[in-house]
């Protein structure tokens with residue numbers, strides 16, 4: 004087990020950071036807005052450098068970097084909340100596709116093809132898992148009915164991240180034998196995609212499936228009996244990435260706050276010299292150290308087999324990220340004073356992004372419950 | 385309120401009749417759209433505020449806490465409290481504080497007759513819209529270090545400098561402003577309180593957006609702006625005590641108990657609609673604990689505010705206790721915002737603007753609208769009007785003598 008980054012990992016972190024700085028600096032200035040690169044261009048650059056899909060297995064066109072690579076990318080992007088779409092356009096769909104690409108089903112070839120293009124930053128897909136009024140329940144109600152040599156999908160999906168530009172949706176559906184996952188082209192007849200803005204400025208969508216017909220063989224990425232496990236694994240990987248992104252956001256938000264408090268003078272002295280504020284910063288730092296520890300620990304276990312212990316580690320990292328992230332981001336705003344409330348300064352984006360992640364993938368209550376259930380399962384075994 | 389205090393002038397029976405009168409007025413006068421927007425914590429337009437205030441004024445309720453000769457209602461504190469609580473519970477917006485709760489009381493206490501006659505009726509009727517020019521880029525918590533200068537030139541002051549974080553300044557045509565009139569004196573002793581016509585030559589401003597996108601603040605610039613000396617409230621260099629008195633008014637109302645009551649209503653409605661594990665949240669044991677906590681906090685905040693009002697009637701002042709009200713009132717409001725946001729789970733994701741898109745046809749909970757933005761907006765009051773840390777400092781020094 005190793006917590007500290009290797010030399011290679013430090014190099015990747017630096018490359019990512021330099022690239023982000025360069026692209027943010029080159030982004031067009033708009034009055035009152037923090038500059039951000041165009042997401043498609045950022046994705047393409049990271050893809051060319053082998054970073055975007057660096058975490059994906061080689062059989063799925065990735066770099067084989069696994070959990071540690073995923074950690075570096077998500078954390079680095081969390082430090083600069085520029086709306087990269089990494090989790091929605093790469094991690095969650097990538098996890099579903101990579102597992103299909105490693106399997107034996109008829110969906111193996113199309114999954115491998117799409118996944119490789121996602122890894123290279125050339126294409127995106129979006130996972131459609133959640134349904135109306137079901138919060139984060141992973142078992143689908145949307146049905147896939149057999150129809151000759153194909154299937155017909157009928158139902159609703161909500162809160163689909165990164166819908167625009169997605170060439171396909173990865174859709175969980177209930178079949179007679181259990182949950183499956185289908186690859187649905189974005190332009191499939193009968194599919195209505197209605198996008199809406201989320202509060203953090205990202206685009207989300209509702210998907211309505213009105214008898215969408217698919218050729219079953221190639222479209223079925225994970226068949227009944229396989230689907231539930233695939234969805235669970237994909238959510239686990241995405242929640243790990245969420246914890247890593249949140250960690251990066253916390254690190255950046257606290258660093259920016261302390262830098263500002265060193266500069267800002269009130270009552271004739273820097274804010275950083277007030278003991279009350281030093282104590283607040285020290286508390287936040289210590290919370291972040293705990294989060295950092297659990298995220299690094301989870302990265303280690305994510306690299307191994309998905310034992311109950313490993314799965315509980317990831318749930319713990321995500322739950323703690325949800326709570327610590329919200330705290331640190333709120334404090335970062337508050338400790339800046341009014342300037343922290345401004346769009347221009349950008350520290351508020353951390354709070355919105357962290358909150359959007361937990362609304363999308365599971366909030367602290369939900370993740371704590373998940374954690375406990377896995378631990379109890381482990382104890383019973 | 386469930387436990388009316390027995391005051392001779394405002395019996396339980398009169399209170400019930402009064403509440404009925406308020407309910408009838410609101411039912412007749414408040415447009416549904418405005419009520420709805422207010423319930424969801426969305427900000428109302430300038431036109432909406434003006435329209436509502438004028439209806440209140442026509443009824444004699446435009447600024448009930450003012451003296452009767454200036455349009456007040458002559459009510460007891462208890463009746464004032466009931467009025468505000470009932471109006472808010474019925475979904476009626478409170479008029480922006482700057483006119484009736486800030487500059488009004490200040491002019492009543494410190495203005496000369498001419499100033500009162502000139503400004504009070506227009507402030508009441510929202511013919512003028514006032515904003516607050518206290519903070520500067522370099523002077524926030526340390527307000528007394530402000531640098532905007534006013535130099536006497538005959539019967540005018542010439543004002544130069546900048547004010548920032550001016551809430552709703554984009555709607556305003558007048559600003560009450562703290563300026564430095566003596567640069568030699570100790571910080572607090574060289575400040576004067578000036579009323580500045582924002583249509584004067586040399587005044588400009590830029591908008592500043594909140595991190596969720598709304599235009600809430602502004603920065604104003606004063607470039608050789610000429611302000612008649614008659615627009616000074618109180619003596620030259622004696623503005624600091626006026627400024628502080630105004631802040632106590634601001635803090636009293638920043639207990640925000642009426643907002644808290646309204647948010648509790650929203651939380652309760654949602655608890656009946658949102659399902660957790662297949663049953664309404666209102667029956668979920670964990671959520672019930674949250675709801676009970678929030679509801680008890682609102683009760684305690686209401687009683688705490690009543691105590692402040694009682695003290696105000698008996699002694700004529702609020703004192704440092706206002707800081708406790710602000711500190712806790714903000715926290716209680718923030719926890720309510722968070723409870724709404726958390727209860728909604730994934731359905732809190734749509735931005736307020738999403739409700740204008742075709743996707744909204746299927747959004748499950750109409751009360752979910754604006755939940756995130758309302759929460760983000762309320763990060764602000766913890767910083768404004770003297771941040772939570774400033775209030776803690778006042779409590780430690782002035783109440784606890786530490």
Ligand SMILES: Cc1cc2nc3c(=O)[nH]c(=O)nc-3n(C[C@H](O)[C@H](O)[C@H](O)COP(=O)(O)OP(=O)(O)OC[C@H]3O[C@@H](n4cnc5c(N)ncnc54)[C@H](O)[C@@H]3O)c2cc1C
Pocket residue numbers: 267269270274277279280337338339340341342344515516517518519520523524525526548549550551552763764765767768769770771772773774
């Ligand atoms: C929503 C909103 C509306 C506002 N509206 C107006 C308005 O209409 N008119 C107007 O004039 N101003 C307005 N303000 C400005 C407000 O008065 C100031 O933001 C406030 O006084 C704090 O000043 P600052 O922002 O410069 O923060 P700073 O004073 O720089 O403080 C930054 C942080 O450090 C903390 N801090 C500062 N000093 C200490 C200390 N000694 N010990 C411990 N902690 C400390 C503060 O609490 C804060 O968290 C508004 C602000 C907000 C957020």
